[in-house]
Amino acid sequence: MLGRLPTKIARAIELFTLTSLLPSGDWGAMTFHPDTLCPFCGLGCGDIGIDRGEAGISARPTGCPQADRLFHRSAPVPTDGRMGGTPLSIDDAIAKAAQLLGASRAPLIAGLAADVNGVLAALTLAERIGATVDHERSDALFRNLAVLRRFGWSVTTLAELRNRCDLVLVAGPDPAAAFPRLWERWVAPEPAFVPGGARSIIFLGGDPLPETVQCLGGRIETSGLSGEAGQDLTTLVGRLRTALAGRAAQNEPMTALAARLRAARYAVVAWAAGLFDGPQPDMIVEGLVRLVRSVDGTTRCAGLPLAGADNLIGANQACGWRTGFPLRTGFEGGAPLHDPERFAWQTRLRDADVTLWISAFRPALPSFTTGGSVIMLAPPEMTVMPEPALFIPVGTPGIDHAGDVFRTDGVVALHADALIDRGLASVADVIGRILAALDRPTADKEAAGC
Template identity: 45%
Template sequence: MAEVRTIENVACGFCGLACDDLTVEVEGREVRAKAGPGGTVCPEAARLFRRLDTADAVARVAGEVTSQADAASEAHRLLTAATSPVIAGMGTDMTGAGALVDLAIRFGGVLDHHASMGLFRNYAAVQRTGWLASTLAEVRNHCDLLLVVGEDPTANWGRLFEKFYPATPLFATGERRVVFLGGTPGEKARRQLAGITLSELPGAPVEVLEALALLVSGRTPPQATIGGLPLAEVAALAEALRGSKYAVVTWNAAALDDGDLVAERATALVDALNVTTRAGVFPLGGTDNLMGVNQLMLWRLGYPLRTLVSGQGSAHDGTLYATEAALKDADVMVWVSAFRPEPPPSFTGKVIALAHPDTVFETEPDVVIPVGTPGIDHAGTVFRMDSIVSMPLGALRVATLPSVAEAVRRIAEG
């Protein structure tokens, strides 16, 4: 029976929080996350860290088992013959992302991440007006009034409020308050916010945020109700925001139908607050190293995700080169998802999948190359959702599957 190793202060690359205080048990090739400092383990970490000591999935071509080398050769052949590839998913670490950009430079193609919808809804606001963004450390240590727009975000970021509200912040003194606008905190959020003054406003976020910016600026909206709320309730929140020392507005644009408008109105509110006090936005996101992949695209190509590489040049279009739109004109899709068993979207062309070994496909891809997970099978680096901190991930067990970077290198070599 294999010895059980307990490893503390393990970093997690699955969501944009990039927590680095997990406890993990490793027994042979079996891996399991254990309760962390708060006495519980994040459900996402528990699910995605879990590995059994069983044989890994094998490479396949047209549904038939083959070697990694032969699968890479077939992928090379498909890309050589392709006229409009799309490299999608892109759930990988920084080294894997760099290899995928190299692949696009060699064969051409569109590059996009599966979680980029919220990012580009936020970009719509940034491109028009810019914004003043907070970091996780600033929220933890300065924020005395947090406005959460939309539904409870702990469904996607299980330890969010635990990270936002440490027992002893460095600078925030006195009452700390959280207001949910257009959403309701669940049991997990309430537990993490124990001791924090918590309130809810059920109004429509876009209208309420717009009115808050006016009220903070000293103007009064003409209507008696704002987004379904009495003007007096909105005015009371505006007064609380104006009286705060450091207010922060946070939202998940991907989960809001009008996420781009929420981002724009939240930015305007923060701008108004910064005339007399301090405030910032904290957009939520960052799943599967989204922020790191986007950063690398900017470094390498001068453009963010949703960029086409063709010949000696590249072009960016946030709508035309989104995965769903780009696939309409594509003949080959390279799907990459190393952090989680995320299946590729439906596509009628050729599919090359560099996939988590537990992935269940609705339709068998033309080429399947199972890959290891950063932070479990091999070391890597990811970026936190605020784009400030890059987090090193360590290997927890001996790898039997290649990393995305290794698999891409084999494909490129043919």
């Protein structure tokens, strides 16, 4: 079994690993990098201040726990591979990876947390060996895509949210749990095209006034609207749709909310499907999409589905460019085949004899069990218990090498520059070497006249 220890212990190990490797003494000559792009959660915040010295890099406090933690990287770090926990050279690790993947009958390429070039390289490898590809965080994506496929939708961008929206309806848990600076960066600033700059936020379900919004003080109006005891989000969305259709009582709280939505100049309904609980989260998304369509008939209204940490959106875009399909696509028949249920990575793990797990952004791993061998491409700070069959350290996009990532709204590709050279190759470079090693036996046979 590979995966995390209990959450509190794993978090403590991760924080200790990222901080204890950084010497407490003199960092030597320090340099400061302002306005650095953060590639982690998908918001694409470009105002991170980074200090760099001989001992590594560290972010100046941003208020974002992800950026503050994940930009803290030490140098030097181990750059050798490991096979079953035993160090071996990168050349030997590449050769072993090619051997395992080349002999695999049911390979899986999962995690897929890399920059766009890394994902494209992984897709090339998948086609070469007949593997299935999926991103670690694709559950949130497919809760939205399932609705888009069968119903269609009208969605907006972060820039529209910031500049034109005067009413935000947040459905379900606070999205700032996954996108920590959402309110600060995209809601708190005064909208450019709203007279008087007024903006309201209303929460439907979950905690009515999460701390992340309370911290904004009086800069925006916040209102809480929670359901009656025992009512889940699906019920609340249904009640609001009933009110929008004019079938709710006048004293019903949803009637007042429906009136506010119809009176808004530009309402945005935001949700983070990855945070939804319950057996059918896509039905919540469908209810929200239908709600948006109802309001959009009389005033401007759009949805804002939030997902995309670790370049999830970029991985899906790249898969579409290369295959014509979203993620959860397999090449086992020689041509790409998409099946969102059969090719989900959690399902494919049951049958995979070799899994190539890619996690370049953060030293964290979801809990999973597989009877096959695991080849892991991850930062050297990654703590894995027990050790995979093969571990190859790779750099993080936007830290060890430049790379392109997509923002959560899917309309902007952002370029992150390198900050430090720790001798770590990118995912694209490592996979390129694996592909070359896979092709070498064929070239040797041809040279020998076989």
